[in-house]
Amino acid sequence: MHPEIAQQLSAQRGHEMRARAEQATSARMARRARRALRRVPEDTGGFAIPAIPDYVDGSFIAEPAEAGGVPERPAA
Numbered sequence: 001m002h003p004e005i006a007q008q009l010s011a012q013r014g015h016e017m018r019a020r021a022e023q024a025t026s027a028r029m030a031r032r033a034r035r036a037l038r039r040v041p042e043d044t045g046g047f048a049i050p051a052i053p054d055y056v057d058g059s060f061i062a063e064p065a066e067a068g069g070v071p072e073r074p075a076a
Contacts, residue, residue: 054061 053059
């Protein structure tokens with residue numbers, strides 16, 4: 001076989017192997033992404049805010065204050 005033909009065949013095979021490897025990599029990434037979506041809980045939009053104490057001693061207001069009113073301080 002002529003050396004140039006052998007070189008062209010080798011280059012063609014190299015291109016095909018790289019293309020096949022790239023397709024396999026992208027397919028693998030797609031499978032991993034789908035798997036990751038299955039593992040994530042459905043409701044990711046909600047965010048739970050922890051309760052913040054109303055006073056320095058860590059106590060909370062027992063009853064909500066009326067609009068515009070000043071909350072009562074608990075007896076210390």
